[in-house]
Amino acid sequence: xxxxxxxxxxxxxxxxxxxxxxxxxxxxxxxxxxxxxxxxxxxxxxxxxxxxxxxxxxxxxxxxxxxxxxxxxxxxxxxxxxxxxxxxxxxxxxxxxxxxxxxxxxxxxxxxxxxxxxxxxxxxxxxxxxxxxxxxxxxxxxxxxxxxxxxxxxxxxxxxxxxxxxxxxxxxxxxxxxxxxxxxxxxxxxxxxxxxxxxxxxxxxxxxxxxxxxxxxxxxxxxxxxxxxxxxxxxxxxxxxxxxxxxxxxxxxxxxxxxxxxxxxxxxxxxxxxxxxxxxxxxxxxxxxxxxxxxxxxxxxxxxxxxxxxxxxxxxxxxxxxxxxxxxxxxxxxxxxxxxxxxxxxxx
Numbered sequence: 001x002x003x004x005x006x007x008x009x010x011x012x013x014x015x016x017x018x019x020x021x022x023x024x025x026x027x028x029x030x031x032x033x034x035x036x037x038x039x040x041x042x043x044x045x046x047x048x049x050x051x052x053x054x055x056x057x058x059x060x061x062x063x064x065x066x067x068x069x070x071x072x073x074x075x076x077x078x079x080x081x082x083x084x085x086x087x088x089x090x091x092x093x094x095x096x097x098x099x100x101x102x103x104x105x106x107x108x109x110x111x112x113x114x115x116x117x118x119x120x121x122x123x124x125x126x127x128x129x130x131x132x133x134x135x136x137x138x139x140x141x142x143x144x145x146x147x148x149x150x151x152x153x154x155x156x157x158x159x160x161x162x163x164x165x166x167x168x169x170x171x172x173x174x175x176x177x178x179x180x181x182x183x184x185x186x187x188x189x190x191x192x193x194x195x196x197x198x199x200x201x202x203x204x205x206x207x208x209x210x211x212x213x214x215x216x217x218x219x220x221x222x223x224x225x226x227x228x229x230x231x232x233x234x235x236x237x238x239x240x241x242x243x244x245x246x247x248x249x250x251x252x253x254x255x256x257x258x259x260x261x262x263x264x265x266x267x268x269x270x271x272x273x274x275x276x277x278x279x280x281x282x283x284x285x286x287x288x289x290x291x292x293x294x295x296x297x298x299x300x301x302x303x304x305x306x307x308x309x310x311x312x313x314x315x316x317x318x319x320x321x322x323x324x325x326x327x328x329x330x331x332x333x334x335x336x337x338x339x340x341x342x343x344x345x346x347x348x
Contacts, residue, residue: 014093014289021293039263039315048262052323055254060084062248066128069240070121071113079111082335089332092290092325120226123189128245130182136249137175137277144274151305163301170282178281188220193227196220253277255323259316260306267306275302290329296321 060081067080075083083104090103104125108118141149150171151164188196197220204216253276260272279298283291299317300310307313 014292039312044265045262048258051261052255052258055251055258056323056327058251058254059248060088062244062246062251063087066125066241066244066248067108067121069237069244070124071108075108075111075113083107083111085328085331085335088328089335092328092332094289095287116225117229119222120229123185123222123226124230124241125245127182127185127189128242129249130178130185131242132245132249133175133178133277133281134182137281140274140277144271148268148271149274149278151302167278167282167298167302170285171278174281174284178284185223188223189226189230193224197224252280252324256320259319259323263312263316264307272303272306278302290325292325295325 063084064077064080067075067083068077071080086107087104104122105115105118108121109115113121150168184196187193188200200216200220200223204213204220253273256276257269257272260267260269279302282298283295286294288294296314296317299320300313303316304310304313307316
């Protein structure tokens with residue numbers, strides 16, 4: 001088990017180096033002494049930071065509530081919190097395209113949930129997360145002008161125009177992928193499980209996918225098992241688990257609203273909130289662990305027009321990452337030795 005710990009610790013070093021490296025670059029390029037002097041730490045700032053911390057707690061409460069509910073009470077609150085933190089920690093040390101969901105099955109199993117059931121729970125939570133974006137992104141796009149949501153390029157600034165155009169293209173491509181993936185999950189675990197399995201098995205037979213055939217067929221079988229498990233669930237059950245999902249994602253976004261309220265009170269809070277949908281969709285395809293480096297750069301540039309000062313934008317980007325990223329690295333590292341060192345609970 002010490003080998004597993006050593007391997008994990010090395011994975012922690014890489015995102016920290018990337019994130020700190022970009023942080024130093026932001027400080028050197030955009031933050032100067034005048035910028036730091038212009039930041040006022042008054043009562044409003046302290047209150048805003050405290051509110052941001054409350055929303056961090058709200059994010060974790062929502063996911064722990066979902067784990068607790070979806071496991072029908074077999075996952076006690078303490079273990080549900082621990083599973084949530086470990087999933088967030090995994091997301092922080094793996095590329096965003098992998099995320100923490102892949103190891104949620106392992107964490108649930110360590111907490112006493114049978115492997116097959118843990119797989120069903122994980123696929124269901126994955127479906128709920130994707131469904132959140134499918135439902136709420138169109139609402140945000142209808143409520144906010146596209147020119148505000150994707151930013152307006154600075155006059156005669158081709159770099160700014162290229163950046164915002166790239167953000168828009170990536171957003172739409174990733175969102176289209178989310179819609180397709182959510183549709184597959186819906187058909188597989190709710191509407192047409194056997195039909196979906198048949199299609200996936202046919203796809204797995206293609207010569208070009210021979211390398212991933214077993215994984216595809218295994219995923220198809222897991223989806224059918226999940227369908228059997230979720231059938232008969234009441235609308236109240238679905239309302240609770242989706243409510244936990246919404247609470248978690250909204251709390252994650254409101255962290256940024258609290259920071260803007262504290263440091264840039266003149267900015268539109270509705271627009272700040274809406275742009276978080278764009279940020280998190282774009283970060284879903286980040287190739288770096290936990291979006292390290294890319295997240296800070298994206299935040300500083302994407303929100304720069306609302307802040308009006310690149311230096312302040314860079315400072316906010318770093319504070320945002322402290323609340324949304326480093327806090328989970330620290331918590332995960334604290335839990336890691338005991339988590340791998342303890343014996344797994346007897347499955348239920």
